Amino acid sequence: MTDTAARPTTRTLRLDGLSCGGCVAKTRRALEALDATTVIDLDTRLARVTTAHDTDELVAAIRAAGFDAAPTDGAPHAFITQGVSCQGCVGRIRRAIQQHDAEATVDGDPAHQWLTVASRLDGESLLAAIAEAGYTAEPARFTKRTRHIESMSCQGCVKRMREAIQGRDPLARVEGEPAEKRLTVASYLPDALLDAALTEAGYPPGGEASADAPTTEDAPNASDTAAPAAEPAGDARRSVELALSGITCASCVRTIQQALDATDGVERAEVNFASRTASVTGRASPEALIRAVQAVGYGAEVVEDLERGEAKREANEAREYRQRLRDTAIALVPGLALMASMPFHHPVLEGVERGFWVAVGLATFGVLATAGRVFFVGAAKAFRHHQANMDMLVALGTGVAWLYSMVVALAPGVVPEAARSLYFEASLMIVGLINVGQALEVRARGRTSQALKHLLDLRPRTARVIRDGEERDIDIDAVAEGDRLRVRPGERLPVDGEVVEGDSYIDESTLTGEPMPVAKGVGDEVAAGTVNGQGSLVYRATRVGRHTRLSRIIEQVRDAQNSRPPISRLADRVAAVFVPAVMIAAVLTALIWFNVGPEPRLTHMLVAATTVLIIACPCALGLATPISTMIGVGKAAEHGVLIRSGEALQTASRLTTLVVDKTGTLTEGRPRVTDWQVFGDESRALGAALALERGSEHPLATALVAFVEAREIAPTGIHEFTALTGRGVSARLAGGERLLLGNAALMEAEGVDLSPGRTWIEAAESRAHTVLHLAIDGRLAALFAVADPLRDDAVAAIARLKRAGLEVVMLTGDAPPTARAIAREAGIDDVRAGLLPEDKHDAIAELQSRGEVVGMVGDGINDAPALARADVGFAIGQGTDVAIESAGIALMRNSLHGVADAIAISQAALTNIKQNLWGAFGYNVLGIPIAAGILYPLTGMLLSPIIAALAMSASSVTVVSNANRLRFFKPDGNREVSA
Known part of the structure; x- marks a missing residue:
């Protein structure tokens, strides 16, 4: 819903379907029915309004009135004027510019001598037109300035200021730092107009002025449009998404x-x-x-804004779908009627009947101009820019058929009697069938982005913040780092944060793919988009806006969906020459039939050449790779796997060897007590162990403390505590008994007899566990086996990877005995231990030199060189940022099943891409010769252009439908999932 309190903005729309004053009046009423909307100019082509509504709402109102509309195209320009004193002056400039570009839009602010123009004219032409109107102007400078905004408190404020500034200068770049009350603006706006925009938005510049002087940005001058390729680049490296x-x-x-x-x-x-x-x-x-x-x-x-962009894309696809269906009906109804009548009423091109067919031809032209307009306009644009595309093929095919038929109807004497056939119905049927095919393609294509849409839907629109002791719901964009938020049972978390009050179970399956809820309490991190269970939580926001984990996932999924795997290069090379090659094939076909074909040669020539143009389908080639990539990346995201690029997707499908790190990858990454043996009073022994280790940060001590505290045993009072470097610790109980806790060397040095636990110790050490010994008053009191255990699902995941045909190799920096024990337990045969980070890098290089395609799974900084060296790297779970940035695929959960999922999905996606490419190539390789008449000697028949249009439409729909099968792919339905 539009916030009608927002500052009104002038918007210009291109109109379609208006033919008279009544249409204009109806459109005016529809627009003026919107609150806070004033119509400035309105004719059958353009509408200019001042409104607080966005463009989509204006377009919806016009469509509800029975017409169509779209935002105007044209490059934006900005000028500082002289002599412009009123809106009448602006109107004269507008009329002068529109004499050269009828669709140009011109807005002016006489008070600040400011003029903005959206036009296809270049800067020099616009300056000349302004001079024709009797005024002078100079291009505005794109400058960077800073403003101190005392009332700025959050990114929501920045968003509102950005909208206010971009309402006057769409090219403006606005960034804010609420903590420092600083707003940075790069814009064509003069200072006075910039400050006015901020003040009108409720954020007047004030306080101390920035020390930064205005600087001219390296961004291009808006009036310099003659050579887009020669644009100076700006200083900042950025990523831009264009619709x-x-x-x-x-x-x-x-x-x-x-x-x-x-x-x-x-x-x-x-x-x-x-x-x-x-x-x-x-x-x-x-x-x-x-x-x-x-x-x-x-x-x-x-x-x-990605969410708004997706919504707009969906609206555009829905509009295109309706338009295609409308055009289908407009073309097919008369086309079918003509087809039905032709067998019964052959044209005798004399007298009244000749006039009838001329009228039919003119009516056909009207239908082509309506239902086929998109093809002819696209072909004209391509011709103007010296290009060739699918529109040109369709326009040539239908246009030649119609033109030939009109020649036959108007001047039958110039055509041999045997060749006096009419093809009006063919032109109509071709346009109708291609439109219905593209409508089906649009509908099927819309389903390919469902995974991204699902991720976008995970973001709540509002958040419940606690400020000044009161709870209130605010827009999610207004949440700032440090805000305290309350989440009730069943609600989604709006931003990332740290729990400060309460405990609950959080369903993280949407982000990680893990089905089991995770317990969260004070001090635990929580993520945006996850679902709270039955408890109520209060947490402090730590990451908001585009910095949340969910936002980063969405951005990575979108970037990966837009990337292209290397296999697409083949389609790119073919696409570069496809349409020109088809046009050459059509010309050669026509020449062959005209020179050596049977009578009526002219008819055969026309049918064969037209059919070649119509049957060729570059759409299928263009869709074969990207649509499968989009669905494959989206399917992976549903399983908690972030594939960063199309190249990673393709490489993962070809892996022959998978290298895994041990700590944090195969194992949990944190030691814990796996077994223990007590000789005597258990409570006394555990209390003494807790007292000795609770002040230590050593991983073994932390594991022992957690083990004892879980049993709710209180620590024993001790004194004379001493740390024995490399061996353990010692202390005395209140009664004077000496305590020792450490390794076997300490026990032997102090004369403690270990024979009571010798068998137990040997068994633990054979499993590569570390044994901690506790002695009280010189006698062995307890033994603790500490290890970094295998993940619960590691054995099943390794077995699954082996079943997929992968050779699994473990590379680790741990000692060989420990590494071999873990590998044996996990089911890995090839183990290389005691490696430094550079050794892991070299080991992968050695595997690659043998022809292996190597994937590497790791989670730490020491894994980064190996991850970068591997053909594709997998960063597992909560790995370090360095590891994640070095990997081509990131796993959102701590499970090697994610690797198996990624490989299975990649293989399915690549298989699908190959099916699409081979299908598209095969269709064109077979279809074009058949259309040219290669089977005529055997059948005595030529393929109808109507059948060619049907086949062409079916080829695109088939590619899209085949790609959509990936949406139902399941990596492994029999996977073992640990609780």
Whole structure:
């Protein structure tokens, strides 16, 4: 719902479907029915309104009135003017610019001599148009400034200030530091207009002014649009996500990819046909990227908020689906009627009947201009930019069929009598069938991002904070680090934090894939998106906004879904030449049929060439890889596996050897007492052990303290405590008896007889457990076996990996006896112990030199070199940040089953991609020759263009449907899950 108290903003929409004054009046009433909305300009093409509503709500209101609308395209420009004194002056400038670009939008603030223009014209042309209107202007400078905002308290404040500033300058970049009350703005706005925007938003600049002088950013000047590829890059390295429009096939993706790659400052660009997005990393500014895309004929806008971007994409897909169905009906109804009538009423192109068919041709043209408009407009754009795409194939095929039919109807004498066939119904049926195929493709494609949508749905919209002793619900964006929040039973946690009051069980399955709830109490960390159980918790926010664990997961999933595995390069190479090759094939087909084909040659030539154009399907090639990658990455996320890139996805599917670390990977990573033996009074012995070790931070001491405290035994009073370096500790009881706790060397040195426990000690040491000895008054009182035990599911997971055909190798820095004991227990045959971090790196290199494709699983800083060296690294569970950053795949739970899941999902995804690619290649390799008439000598028939259109639509739908099978893939239904 729109916050109608927000500052009104001028918005411009391109209108579609308005044909008269009545349509304009109806649209005006629909817009003015919205509160806080004033219509400035409205005609059959454009609407300019001042409103507090967002663009989606305006578009919805116009559609409810029976028309369509979309935001205007065009690169944004900003100017400082002279002589502009009123809105009448702005209107004169607007009319002057619109004489050269009818769809340009112009907004001005005469009080501050400020003018913004969204237009396809370059900066020099706009300055010339402003001069034609009788005014002078100069391009605004993109400058970086800071403001002290005393009333800024949270990121919610920053968000509201950003919206206020970007309402006047859409290119502005706004960052805030609430703790320091500092706002940093990079914008074209003059200082006075910037301060006015902040004041109107309720955040007047004040207090001490920043010491930083305004600096000119390296970002491009808004009026410099002639050469988008030559844009100076900014200083800051950033990742930008763009929502793209106008993409219809793999050739479009290739064109946009090349445009982005050619933009200065771009380090990496990934264009995703399935999601209609581009992810760009580098120093190029967002506006430079947008202009680069627009320069090759497509639309782009920055996705600032992922959740809002996904919602907008869904709305766009729903609109496209409805539009395609409408166009299908418009084309198929008359097309089917014509097909039904043709066998009974062959055209005799004389007199009245000839006039009838001319009228049918004109009506067909009207239908093509309506239902097929998207293809012809796309083809025209591609032609203007010297490109070739699917739209061009469809437009050529249907256009040639219609034009030939009109020639036959208007001037039958120029065509041999045997070739006087009409193909109006073919043009209509082709457009209708392709539209229905694309509608089905849109619907199926929408299901591919369900995993990301599910993650987005995990974020609550509000949080219950405790401030000044009162609880109140606030927007989640207004939560600041350090806030105390209350979570009631059954509620989702809004941000990350640390429990300060209460205890409960938390369901973390949505993040980790673990089905069992985890007990949480005071001091424990909790994560956003998890679900509270039956208890009530109060916790302190430690990470908010985009810094929460859930937000980082969402960003990584999105980035991985937009990345491309290496296998996609084959499709890219084919896509680069596909459409031109098809057009050449159509021309060759026409020449062959015209020169050596049977009579009627002209008819055969037309049918064969048109069918070749129509049957070719670059869409299937473009969808084959990205749609399976999106679903595969999303499926992995559902199982608590974050695959960081398409390359990691593909490499994981080819692994032959898996290298695992021991501590924290195979084992739990924290020692605990696994067995004990007491000689005499158990309470006395355990109390003495607790007293001796409770002040120590040594891992063995910590394990022993936890063991005794779990049995609720109080420590015994001691004095004369002494630490015996390398051997243990000693003290005296209140009664004077001497206590010793340590290794066998200490016992032997003090003359303690170990024979009562010799058998027990040998058994424990054979399992590579460390034995702690307790002696009271010179006699053995207790023995404790301490070990870092295997994870509960380690044995089952290793067995599962072996069943998958992987060779499992353990690399560890531990002593060989301990390493061999753990490996034997886990079922691992190849063990290499006593290794330094660089030794692990070299061991992996040696395996790779033998032709093995190696994966590495680790969790610590010492694993980072090996993780980076491996073909793909797996960072397990709560590993260190260094380990996670070095890995291509991150496991959100502490289980090797996550590795097996990742490999199984990767293999399924790659199999699916190969099926799609082979299907797309096979379809085109077989379909195009058949369309050209290679089977004519055997059958005496040519493939109908209508059947070709049906086949072309079916090929794309088949690829999308096959990819969607991955949504139902289960890595291992028989997996053992530990409680």
